[in-house]
Structures are given as C-alpha cells and as structure tokens.
Ligand code: TXA
C-alpha cells in the first residue's frame with residue numbers, strides 16, 4: 097500500500113477499536129501502519145503493538161507508547177516467508193529448517209539483520225528477530241500494510257502481556273490511534289525466541305514451540321546432533337547470556353503479591369495429589385488469617401477450586417476470588433489464561449495471588465518461565481518443591497559417548513525398577529517414591545540414538561526398548577540433581593569428580609560401588625573379569641550381549657544396597 101493513496105487520520109488522543117468481520121475492515125488499520133502510525137493487533141500468542149519496521153519515526157512511537165527501554169529490541173513480523181530474505185543477511189540451513197517446520201506459528205528466529213532494519217528496531221544489535229504469525233487477522237493486516245511490522249507485546253512495559261483487546265485498551269487507550277479486536281489469543285504466551293545465527297539453535301525465551309519439537313525437526317532434517325542450549329532466566333540475570341536483552345527486565349508484574357504453589361501435575365500417586373490440594377488450601381488459609389479484611393486471588397484448576405470451596409467457610413469464601421483455567425492438569429488452558437488471570441485478579445483488587453505451578457517439560461517450561469517472572473522477588477519459597485523432590489530418586493549412568501554402555505545400564509536399571517515392585521520412603525510405608533534411571537556421556541554429542549547392537553542386546557535379553565534413546569552430554573547440573581551416579585569405569589568416575597567435586601560423595605564406578613558397600617559377587621562368567629566395563633563399541637553383537645548380561649548381574653547384586661543408599665524400600 098503506497099503512502100500516497102490514503103491519508104488515514106484518527107483524532108489525537110482517541111483510540112479507535114475495530115472489530116473486523118471482513119478483509120475490507122483491515123484496510124484502514126493497514127493504511128495507518130503504512131502511514132507510520134501505531135496499530136495494536138491480535139496474534140496467536142499475544143496482542144502486538146505494530147509499526148512500519150522500516151520507518152524509524154514510526155518505531156520510535158512504540159517505545160514512547162509502551163515506556164519501553166530503548167536497549168530492548170523489537171520483533172519484526174512478516175506475512176509470508178518470502179518477505180524474510182530482504183530483512184536478513186542470509187537464511188542458513190538451520191534457519192530454513194525451523195522456518196519450514198514452524199512458520200507461520202509461535203516462533204521468532206533471531207538472524208543477522210540486513211541494512212533494511214533500522215538500528216532502533218534491533219536496539220543496536222547486528223541481529224533481528226523475525227516472526228510470521230499464524231493468526232489470520234495478523235497475516236492479512238501485515239499483507240495489506242505492505243511493510244514488515246515491528247511489534248512488541250501491546251502492553252505498558254512491565255505489565256502482563258495482553259491476550260485480549262480489552263487488555264490493550266486498559267494499557268494504551270489515548271496513547272495509540274487504533275486497536276484491532278480479534279478476540280482472545282489462542283496460545284496466551286509470547287513466541288519461542290530462538291537464536292539461529294550459529295550452527296545450533298539456542299532458545300532465548302521458551303514458548304509454545306518447545307525444545308523437544310525443535311530437537312525433533314533438527315534431527316529429522318539432518319542438522320547434525322543439535323546441542324540445543326536453553327538459556328535460563330538465571331543465566332541471563334547473571335550476565336552469562338546477555339543475548340535476549342528483554343529477559344533482564346521486570347515482567348508481567350501484578351499489583352498483588354504473587355506466590356506459586358507447586359505442583360499442579362505430579363507423577364506421584366493419588367494420595368499425594370490430595371496432599372497437594374491440602375497444601376494449596378493451607379497457603380490460602382494462612383493468608384486469610386492475616387485478618388485485615390483484604391481479599392485473595394487464586395489462579396488454579398477446577399478440581400482445586402472445588403476442593404477449596406468445600407473446605408473454606410462461607411466467610412472465607414467471600415474473601416477469595418477464583419480464576420479457573422480449566423481442569424487441574426490442563427497446561428494449555430493455564431498458559432492461555434495466565435495473563436488474563438493475573439490481570440483480572442488484579443482488577444478485583446486482591447492483595448495476594450496464589451497461582452498453580454506445574455512440573456514437567458514442553459509448554460510447562462514456558463508457563464513456569466512467565467509465572468516465575470510475574471512472581472518476581474515476591475516469589476515465596478513454595479511449600480511443595482522439597483516435598484515433590486523428596487518423592488523421586490534419580491540414578492544417573494555415565495559412560496563416554498552415551499550410545500552403548502550407559503544407555504544399556506539405564507534400560508536394565510529401569511527394567512529392574514519395574515520388576516522389583518513399588519517403592520516407599522524408608523520407614524514410611526504409605527509414602528510412595530518414583531525411581532528413575534537415566535544416562536549421559538562425558539564426551540557425548542547430544543541427540544544420537546543408541547548403537548543398534550546395544551538396543552538389540554537389551555531388547556532380546558530383557559525386552560527393554562532403547563529406540564527412543566538420544567545421547568546427552570554430561571552437564572554439571574546433572575551431577576547435582578541425581579541422587580546416585582554410577583560410571584562404567586573408575587577413570588570415568590574420576591573425571592566426574594573433577595567436574596563436580598562437591599558431589600563426589602555420590603559418584604562411583606561400578607567396581608568402586610561394590611567395594612565401598614562390601615558387596616561380594618557370586619562367581620559367574622559375566623562377573624569374573626576386570627572390575628571396569630570395557631567399551632563394546634564397534635564389536636559384534638556377542639560382545640554387546642555379554643556387556644548387557646554383566647550390567648544386569650551387577651545391578652541385581654547391587655540392588656538392595658542401592659535402595660538403602662537412596663533411603664527407600666520395597667513396598668511389602
Ligand atoms: O509472541 C510474540 O513474540 C509477541 C507477538 C506480538 O508477536 N511479541 C513479543 O515481543 O513478545 P516483545 O517485544 O514483548 O518481546 C520480544 C523479546 C524480548 O525479550 C527481546 O529482548 C527479544 O524478544 N528479542 C527481540 N529481538 C532480539 C534479538 N535480535 N536478539 C535477541 N533477542 C531479541
């Protein structure tokens with residue numbers, strides 16, 4: 097759309113809200129964009145505040161309207177993939193792979209920018225974030241405007257991102273000429289931001305396109321063993337990873353204090369779930385006891401609210417506002433409702449919001465990332481985290497490449513876990529414990545499958561399935577998080593102790609473990625040779641079978657000692 101055809105005007109200080117029914121309804125807001133004005137519009141993630149990305153004067157208005165720090169770069173939105181090439185220096189194979197897999201959709205790819213992108217947009221960086229939204233209104237609006245559209249979330253800086261047009265109206269009425277109302281946003285959390293300037297993708301902000309989804313397409317498209325690093329909020333705060341400038345700012349802050357109650361979903365048995373509800377209730381009760389008559393907000397699932405309403409007195413209930421996101425375990429619902437929930441509980445004037453936390457991967461990561469930021473320094477130590485972690489025990493097996501010995505050990509360990517029964521905390525026969533074996537390699541690449549002979553050996557001998565195994569390189573955190581770490585040789589164990597001396601107390605090679613715990617092995621063919629487990633890599637299936645048998649016999653002999661070590665026993 098040429099700037100000379102229409103000169104759209106909205107009186108200064110007024111904000112026009114458009115409810116589009118037909119494409120024609122978007123002509124006016126598109127003309128505003130093309131003329132260098134601001135327009136808020138819906139996307140599948142959150143509402144964006146758009147301006148012509150090639151027009152520095154227009155882009156400056158965004159920073160002014162939002163009160164946004166000028167060192168925080170903006171994402172540039174396009175209507176079609178073919179519009180991207182002019183905005184960046186090159187589209188490398190990694191970028192192309194993720195573009196093909198996830199665009200249009202809730203992902204932003206950070207690439208090296210071309211001279212088309214003004215410095216104001218990229219906040220002086222040499223890179224630019226590119227996004228192609230899948231929302232039909234966003235797509236048509238950008239297409240009609242005929243320009244790439246720079247757009248941050250359409251909220252005042254620091255407040256929760258807007259997922260409904262009413263949220264934008266609250267924050268920006270009078271400050272921008274036009275809001276396009278497309279109803280509530282489908283996803284509810286901002287896009288996944290992925291740096292694709294290197295060989296491997298780096299996730300700068302988690303979103304609805306998850307780590308697993310990204311790893312999967314990279315593997316499928318033959319982008320070799322992607323080492324997908326996830327940048328955490330902490331790393332950014334500590335200055336280790338200053339690549340997503342926006343992450344350092346205070347975000348999503350409600351007026352109320354906000355506490356996270358963990359966890360809405362657990363892998364533990366149903367008895368524990370009631371404990372989770374009870375803990376949620378006691379948090380709310382505690383807050384109600386500070387009897388200054390103030391009200392409390394609860395962002396939770398249906399089951400939790402039913403339970404609480406049953407338990408709370410009528411007088412207490414009058415002081416509690418609920419925002420229900422769906423069933424307790426509905427993470428999509430929780431993500432979609434989070435910002436709306438925080439905003440509407442704030443509107444009620446509550447003093448303290450209690451929000452359900454989730455445990456897990458995928459969308460949970462994005463949800464918890466936003467929730468933790470919203471809680472900010474008002475975040476309370478959640479009462480159930482220690483409870484939760486005390487109810488799983490994790491054992492890590494370590495070899496070199498994490499494709500032969502340690503995945504076999506992991507598989508056999510998990511078979512033994514299943515075969516040997518249910519587990520409880522020692523001396524607490526009604527507290528169930530989940531026992532989990534996993535593996536990693538000191539010199540592993542990330543993402544390689546198990547060696548086919550290794551998979552074959554444990555499948556034929558023990559019915560274990562290694563087809564889903566993907567190698568992982570050892571990380572310091574793994575040595576912190578696991579309760580017991582077993583290495584295939586004493587050399588490996590020594591290396592691990594050097595990586596994390598603080599955790600040396602729970603690291604052993606198999607032979608060191610036997611020795612330390614005074615476990616005497618029955619004389620057998622599989623156990624009678626060298627104390628360490630030699631690498632079968634490249635050998636024939638017979639050698640793998642021997643290795644698997646050996647691991648099985650070792651782990652069986654160690655079993656009771658391992659349980660004792662982990663403070664658990666078998667449910668009688
Ligand atoms: O879903 C979304 O991404 C929404 C909708 C409107 O598209 N937009 C959005 O924009 O969330 P904003 O500005 O609120 O957040 C953009 C984030 C910031 O954390 C920013 O620092 C980061 O992306 N970002 C933008 N360009 C970047 C770049 N070149 N390098 C690193 N990070 C960048």
Ligand code: MG
Pocket residue numbers: 248249257
């Ligand atoms: Mg934002």
